[in-house]
Amino acid sequence: MTFALGCIADDYTGASDLANTLAKEGLRTVQTIGIPSADLQLPDVDAIVISLKIRSIAASEAVERARDADKWLRTRGAAHVMYKICSTFDSTDAGNIGPVLDALRADAGQTSVLVTPAFPATDRTVYKGNLFVGAVPLNESPLRDHPLNPMRDANLVRVLARQTTGAVGLVELATVARGADSIRTRLEQLSASGTGAAIADAVFETDLEAIGTVALAQRLSVGASGLGLGLARGLIAAGAVRRYERLTQAQRIGGPAACLAGSCSSATLKQIARAEQTMPVLRLDPENLVSKPSETLRALNWATEHIARGPILIASSAAPDAVSRLQARYGREASGHGIEQSLATIAEGLVQRGVRRLVVAGGETSGAVVDRLAIPAFEIGPEIAAGVPMLRTFGGRYGEMVLALKSGNFGGEGFFADALAIMA
Numbered sequence: 001m002t003f004a005l006g007c008i009a010d011d012y013t014g015a016s017d018l019a020n021t022l023a024k025e026g027l028r029t030v031q032t033i034g035i036p037s038a039d040l041q042l043p044d045v046d047a048i049v050i051s052l053k054i055r056s057i058a059a060s061e062a063v064e065r066a067r068d069a070d071k072w073l074r075t076r077g078a079a080h081v082m083y084k085i086c087s088t089f090d091s092t093d094a095g096n097i098g099p100v101l102d103a104l105r106a107d108a109g110q111t112s113v114l115v116t117p118a119f120p121a122t123d124r125t126v127y128k129g130n131l132f133v134g135a136v137p138l139n140e141s142p143l144r145d146h147p148l149n150p151m152r153d154a155n156l157v158r159v160l161a162r163q164t165t166g167a168v169g170l171v172e173l174a175t176v177a178r179g180a181d182s183i184r185t186r187l188e189q190l191s192a193s194g195t196g197a198a199i200a201d202a203v204f205e206t207d208l209e210a211i212g213t214v215a216l217a218q219r220l221s222v223g224a225s226g227l228g229l230g231l232a233r234g235l236i237a238a239g240a241v242r243r244y245e246r247l248t249q250a251q252r253i254g255g256p257a258a259c260l261a262g263s264c265s266s267a268t269l270k271q272i273a274r275a276e277q278t279m280p281v282l283r284l285d286p287e288n289l290v291s292k293p294s295e296t297l298r299a300l301n302w303a304t305e306h307i308a309r310g311p312i313l314i315a316s317s318a319a320p321d322a323v324s325r326l327q328a329r330y331g332r333e334a335s336g337h338g339i340e341q342s343l344a345t346i347a348e349g350l351v352q353r354g355v356r357r358l359v360v361a362g363g364e365t366s367g368a369v370v371d372r373l374a375i376p377a378f379e380i381g382p383e384i385a386a387g388v389p390m391l392r393t394f395g396g397r398y399g400e401m402v403l404a405l406k407s408g409n410f411g412g413e414g415f416f417a418d419a420l421a422i423m424a
């Protein structure tokens with residue numbers, strides 16, 4: 001097997017977002033769940049995106065898993081590996097972006113690594129090292145109340161410096177806008193002064209093309225889907241990959257369809273409210289989900305009553321004050337993990353009741369669901385919304401299924417209906 005680009009994503013929705021971007025840019029792409037097992041026959045591809053669930057686990061464990069994935073990709077010929085992080089830089093002062101970057105950089109024998117979470121398609125831009133979500137700095141966006149990694153500082157040079165052992169520098173927009181040579185020169189300066197990571201400003205796709213061109217000459221880069229776009233365009237421009245036209249039509253799979261939401265992002269809360277106008281919605285009791293196993297049974301009994309008549313949505317999602325109250329009672333990790341596992345149990349029950357079309361909202365939530373269903377890999381189907389493709393399972397114990405794994409923050413208000421319309 002040969003491929004041009006190896007990627008490691010720190011969560012599953014992030015992986016499908018990146019895979020979507022690469023496919024859209026013309027790379028034949030497969031998304032694997034973890035390191036593929038030896039017996040999984042992968043199709044011929046230009047890019048492999050290995051999905052890990054390491055965004056919110058202990059840094060030492062995240063490092064170990066990322067290094068294993070990196071080794072797998074390198075031993076199969078990946079000259080360049082991109083580490084995919086969230087476009088809102090989701091992390092805490094304990095990691096995991098910095099520790100993983102430090103370890104992969106050391107393994108690659110590289111001095112300075114380009115880092116950019118910019119993703120203009122979803123309005124994430126970086127200027128003077130500050131990350132903007134739409135019109136506001138990261139710390140003024142809804143991400144300041146994320147249940148697992150509240151983002152309270154928009155200055156990524158500062159944020160990353162608190163997580164890495166090396167110095168963090170900046171490649172300013174004026175440098176980026178002058179093109180690849182100018183970025184390369186700045187990176188060489190930073191490298192000569194021993195700077196381990198260079199946050200690169202980027203506002204437009206042309207900025208990411210220039211950053212991608214420079215990154216490709218190195219072994220490692222770190223960023224969100226905008227960086228993937230830059231790398232994909234760089235590979236095609238260099239003639240390393242022939243542009244492939246992605247499928248824009250989904251093959252019909254039929255059967256019952258369901259949506260599950262564990263994201264508490266403001267975008268997902270609006271999408272659930274909109275879905276209530278068009279499909280039966282069950283709002284779970286988060287306290288019961290953490291403390292009483294019977295809540296999952298209640299959900300499955302409710303689903304059994306409704307599922308034959310059309311799509312349904314089951315949600316644990318709650319507004320920031322309710323999330324804080326639950327966390328104060330049970331702890332941040334225990335409530336997050338408990339709810340993820342309950343939603344995974346509900347997903348498994350739904351699939352056992354015949355559901356083959358499943359939409360999941362939330363990164364950690366998607367990770368728990370996909371792991372429970374033991375799906376080994378996905379082929380990338382048509383785009384539903386920016387950053388969210390339709391995914392078709394590749395192998396696995398439940399036969400062919402289609403899924404959409406939605407990052408909490410992505411999609412318009414009608415996302416659930418939009419996804420179900422494409423996953424017909």
Ligand SMILES: Nc1ncnc2c1ncn2[C@@H]1O[C@H](COP(=O)(O)OP(=O)(O)O)[C@@H](O)[C@H]1O
Pocket residue numbers: 147148262263264265286316317318322323326327335336337338339340361362363364365366406407408409
């Ligand atoms: N009502 C709730 N109260 C507290 N935490 C919740 C609630 N509902 C879901 N969660 C947890 O919040 C986290 C949401 O993270 P995630 O699924 O990654 O969504 P996003 O994509 O928005 O980041 C998960 O750990 C989930 O279990």
Ligand SMILES: O=C(O)[C@@H](O)C(=O)COP(=O)(O)O
Pocket residue numbers: 011013014015017018085086087088224225362363364387406407408409
């Ligand atoms: O880059 C992004 O914003 C997404 O691809 C992503 O990583 C989303 O993470 P979640 O919001 O936790 O799903």
